[in-house]
């Protein structure tokens with residue numbers, strides 16, 4: 091137990107430097123985006139003087155480091171500021187949009203977890219058969235397929251062709267769960283395919299190694315059923331690989347969400363960050379990056395704790 | 408494929424009239440593997456038996472088919488690309504004919520097995536206690552509490568100092584010797600009639616080796632468990648077994664009581680193994696070690712399989728060799744009547 095507390099402490103301790111680093115990098119990159127929010131804010135036919143006033147008002151005339159420092163101080167106080175373009179509160183924007191992104195990300199992760207593990211196990215327990223070759227081939231293909239291309243195929247066939255799913259948009263999960271799920275299905279599937287492929291490959295190779303190990307032979311020699319050997323001992327032994335991989339895939343899902351939300355016109359944080367970055371609306375971009383970094387770190391923390399609980403070797407590390 | 412013996416009933420076969428006193432009877436066990444194109448035979452008509460409570464040694468260099476013989480008995484050969492023929496009579500049934508479900512009731516319950524590699528033979532992510540408890544519960548309908556008590560008792564029986572502490576530990580925090588004790592406890596927890604030990608001490612330090620050997624002997628004597636003890640070290644067999652068989656290139660080449668074989672081996676291969684024992688080196692032995700190596704199953708010599716390495720080879724050795732009987736003993740050598748081979752100092 092002490093080990094696990096220390097692990098949690100170490101992870102939380104890393105939180106602040108990682109947040110500072112990530113937001114600083116994003117802030118610097120935003121400077122490279124062409125355009126000037128002050129010009130946009132001032133509206134058409136604004137005078138030079140008006141633009142300068144606006145620049146001063148929003149602190150855009152300050153040196154780069156000062157601008158970042160001011161943002162960071164406010165953020166640490168829990169104040170993420172307002173959008174330069176719409177003046178909406180960034181926290182409100184994120185609060186409103188994050189559920190849409192989380193829904194498709196979690197949905198994709200659940201689909202990928204179930205299908206990816208099932209395919210990996212099926213292949214690993216039938217090494218060298220045609221089914222194994224088929225799954226391995228499918229996985230190589232799935233890793234290479236771009237998710238936006240897949241998304242467009244899905245929309246063209248299942249929603250425009252067969253009308254099984256809505257084409258674009260999102261619905262609130264709490265008030266209209268069925269519609270929310272239907273809206274999220276195609277984006278989630280499009281996001282999940284790459285993760286399924288990755289999981290199937292990794293589960294297959296990790297499980298093959300485990301099933302060929304000496305201790306699996308011992309388990310069979312003591313009279314356990316092949317089901318107990320595979321599902322209890324086999325899966326428990328690859329659980330660290332599996333969870334670590336799932337944790338990494340969360341990053342991939344969030345970055346994939348930027349594109350997928352654009353394709354499906356979903357009002358999530360992915361599409362928010364995309365439009366805000368193009369407009370140099372830095373408080374919004376910074377706010378989203380901050381929230382996503384915190385989520386990713388917390389997920390990795392959960393993965394670490396679960397690993398330590400599931401595998402004594404991981405607890406030692 | 409290598410030649411097939413014309414005589415289907417080996418001499419051992421003919422003598423097995425009193426079946427009642429035998430616990431395990433292996434009859435003409437052959438095993439072949441498929442490498443994608445071809446079948447090649449790795450065990451050729453292996454026959455031997457084990458009486459209840461008896462300790463039988465199996466010796467031979469690495470690659471002679473000892474482990475495969477053990478795995479065949481438990482039905483643990485690979486499922487694909489592997490063929491097993493012959494009979495393995497045990498406890499009134501033929502294990503070769505058993506399905507997976509029936510085999511499962513034999514494994515761990517009636518026949519226990521311990522392996523060479525104590526470092527990797529235990530599941531790293533479950534506690535030692537859990538792994539023994541699980542064995543009990545695979546075979547008996549008992550509460551988890553009682554299963555745990557039996558597991559702790561089994562750990563105590565193999566001389567582990569604080570068994571309930573040990574039960575809560577993961578294999579990685581135990582030494583090799585301790586792990587092998589755990590393996591023995593796990594193999595014996597369901598009180599099997601037969602324990603197969605495949606090179607149980609090979610991976611251990613010499614001092615630990617002696618302790619584990621003593622433990623195995625003591626346990627099999629106390630519980631009446633028969634022991635099939637597999638090793639490449641004839642010295643260990645000499646110390647602990649009453650009968651033995653020598654295997655070479657997938658065949659049994661000699662069998663009989665240990666003391667008789669030690670004083671006068673009937674097969675040149677057994678004599679060669681005896682000659683490479685450390686204590687024999689001091690006497691000016693002709694065979695400090697056997698030159699050459701065990702032939703690959705894909706490339707078996709025609710005739711006597713040992714002939715290419717044998718000091719006593721003659722023209723007649725080019726013929727396929729049968730097990731020839733000499734009272735209670737047998738040897739797969741047509742010259743065994745006349746050859747006088749050096750034994751070990753008794």
Ligand SMILES: Nc1ncnc2c1ncn2[C@@H]1O[C@H](COP(=O)(O)OP(=O)(O)O)[C@@H](O)[C@H]1O
Nearest residue numbers: 440449468469470471472473474475476485704
């Ligand atoms: N799964 C397998 N596939 C093909 N050949 C095998 C397999 N297992 C063992 N063999 C071969 O069978 C022979 C006997 O092996 P083994 O029983 O392990 O020998 P021993 O235990 O006496 O050292 C060796 O030549 C080995 O290469």
Ligand SMILES: [Mg+2]
Nearest residue numbers: 473474475606
């Ligand atoms: Mg072996």
